[in-house]
Structures are given as structure tokens and as C-alpha cells.
Amino acid sequence: MTLRTALVTGAARGIGLATTKLFLREGWKVAMIDRDAPALEEAAAGLENALPIVCDVSKPDEVDAAIGEVAGTHGGLDALVNNAGVADFGPIEETDFARWRRVMETNLDGVFLMSQAATPALKASRGSIVNIASISGLRASTLRVAYGTSKAAVIQLTRQQAAELGEYGIRANCVCPGPVRTKLAMAVHTPEIIAAYHDAIPLNRYGSEDEIAEVIVFLCSPKASYVTGQIVASDGGFESTGVGLPALRGQA
Ligand SMILES: NC(=O)c1ccc[n+]([C@@H]2O[C@H](COP(=O)([O-])OP(=O)(O)OC[C@H]3O[C@@H](n4cnc5c(N)ncnc54)[C@H](O)[C@@H]3O)[C@@H](O)[C@H]2O)c1
Numbered sequence: 001m002t003l004r005t006a007l008v009t010g011a012a013r014g015i016g017l018a019t020t021k022l023f024l025r026e027g028w029k030v031a032m033i034d035r036d037a038p039a040l041e042e043a044a045a046g047l048e049n050a051l052p053i054v055c056d057v058s059k060p061d062e063v064d065a066a067i068g069e070v071a072g073t074h075g076g077l078d079a080l081v082n083n084a085g086v087a088d089f090g091p092i093e094e095t096d097f098a099r100w101r102r103v104m105e106t107n108l109d110g111v112f113l114m115s116q117a118a119t120p121a122l123k124a125s126r127g128s129i130v131n132i133a134s135i136s137g138l139r140a141s142t143l144r145v146a147y148g149t150s151k152a153a154v155i156q157l158t159r160q161q162a163a164e165l166g167e168y169g170i171r172a173n174c175v176c177p178g179p180v181r182t183k184l185a186m187a188v189h190t191p192e193i194i195a196a197y198h199d200a201i202p203l204n205r206y207g208s209e210d211e212i213a214e215v216i217v218f219l220c221s222p223k224a225s226y227v228t229g230q231i232v233a234s235d236g237g238f239e240s241t242g243v244g245l246p247a248l249r250g251q252a
Pocket residue numbers: 009010011012013014015016033034035036039055056057058083084085086087105106110132133134135176177178179180181182184185
């Protein structure tokens with residue numbers, strides 16, 4: 001039996017690497033895309049059926065070459081996971097155009113470019129796309145003028161893809177993680193930030209990379225064959241609580 005092939009962007013660490021490893025455990029081949037060559041090489045070392053490809057998803061020529069390598073040389077593509085993202089937070093007045101573009105070129109342009117380049121291969125396989133947005137695309141909060149706007153656009157882009165590509169059998173869905181306990185997040189989140197997130201989230205905790213990966217891999221699998229155009233928050237209930245006042249807990 002030929003293995004199904006997934007392409008995961010931002011696969012050198014964090015959610016992308018956890019997703020890669022879950023696909024591999026479930027018997028898929030994975031093209032691991034990242035622009036950080038040394039980190040990608042280290043992450044892919046020893047992973048059977050993983051194909052690391054250095055590529056910046058914001059650069060059209062690099063995107064075309066990477067998709068060509070996966071779809072042409074390696075025999076097709078069944079799932080595209082647009083996970084590469086730049087988390088750069090700052091006040092509106094300090095977000096100059098260069099910073100805005102730095103966020104948009106990966107978080108939004110990258111999703112558009114990868115998906116467009118992969119469409120012929122996904123048509124051939126009647127495959128699927130999963131875009132990774134964020135709770136920050138569903139709710140506004142401070143310091144996220146570029147990041148939150150890019151992620152809200154990814155949510156709409158997913159719906160556009162579902163609407164237009166459905167007739168070719170291509171499904172497109174979006175996963176919106178809440179705060180995830182990645183090494184990086186834990187390094188920059190102060191104890192106050194961690195406590196505040198715990199307070200605001202009904203499940204009272206951060207998510208793990210593996211919990212997000214499970215949702216992504218499910219949406220790419222035949223188990224989700226009639227699911228498209230959906231925006232799935234994997235966030236411990238964060239988004240559902242419009243006025244989740246911690247002070248009111250336990251008084252219902
Ligand atoms: N970690 C969280 O709490 C959280 C919450 C909500 C959403 N997300 C989203 O989930 C995704 C993954 O997050 P993470 O925390 O695992 O990120 P991370 O920073 O740990 O890893 C991101 C990876 O993407 C790569 N990358 C960045 N720009 C790229 C580009 N232009 N081309 C190719 N590779 C590029 C980086 O080199 C890195 O390896 C992102 O889209 C992020 O916005 C994360």
C-alpha cells in the first residue's frame with residue numbers, strides 16, 4: 001500500500017514538529033518544511049519517512065520548488081498543513097510597516113502561496129488543507145494588531161478555499177489553538193501571564209503541542225471526509241467564554 005503524504009510547514013519545532021511525528025505514527029509520509037535549516041535538520045534526524053525541505057513559505061519561487069519536489073519527485077500530496085507562523089506582538093503605534101509585513105508575509109501570504117501551489121496536487125489526490133490560525137484570530141486583544149489580523153484573515157482564507165475547492169473534492173479547515181505550552185511560550189510567559197491565562201480558560205490550563213496535533217491530523221484524515229470550511233478552536237474553552245469571569249466560577 002502506498003503511504004499518504006502530508007506536507008507540514010514550520011515543522012522544525014513546536015506544533016509543526018508534534019504534528020509531523022503524529023502523522024508518522026499514523027503511517028503517513030511527511031514533507032517537513034521550514035526556513036530554519038539547522039533546526040530542521042536536527043528535527044528530522046532519525047525520523048523515518050520524513051523529508052526535510054528548507055523553504056521560506058513567504059517566497060513564491062521557494063514555495064513552487066518545494067511543492068514541485070513533494071508532488072513531483074515524491075509522488076503526490078494528500079494533505080497540506082499551513083502551520084508556519086511568526087508571533088510578533090506590539091502596540092499599534094510601534095508596529096511599523098516593516099513589522100506588519102514581516103508578520104503578514106509568513107502568516108497570511110505564506111498560507112495563500114503554499115495552498116495555491118499545492119492545489120493541482122491536492123486536486124489529483126482529492127486531498128485536504130488545514131490552516132493554523134489562533135484564538136487571536138477569533139478574539140481581539142492588545143498587542144496583536146498584525147498577528148491577530150493575519151490570523152483572522154487566515155480564517156476567512158480557509159472559508160474561501162473550502163467554498164471554491166470543494167467541487168474538486170478538496171477540503172479546507174482551520175485550527176485555532178489557544179495558548180500552547182511550547183518551550184518558547186514558557187520561556188517568555190511570566191508567572192502572572194500564566195496565572196491570568198489559567199483564570200480565563202475553562203479547562204484552567206494551557207494546551208499541549210500534541211493536543212493541537214491530534215485535531216490537525218484528524219481533520220486531514222478520512223475520518224473527517226465530510227468536514228470542510230470549519231474553524232475549530234482547540235483552546236480549552238477560551239473562545240466560548242465571552243464573559244467568563246473567574247469571580248463567578250462555582251456560584252452557578
Ligand atoms: N504556541 C502557541 O501558543 C500558539 C497559539 C496559537 C496559535 N499558534 C500558531 O501555531 C503555529 C505554530 O506555532 P508554534 O508555537 O509551534 O511556533 P514556533 O515558533 O515554535 O515554530 C514555528 C516554526 O515555523 C518556522 N517558520 C516561521 N516562519 C517561516 C517561514 N516564513 N517559512 C518557513 N518556516 C517558517 C520557524 O522557523 C519555526 O520552526 C503558528 O502559526 C502560530 O501562530 C501557536
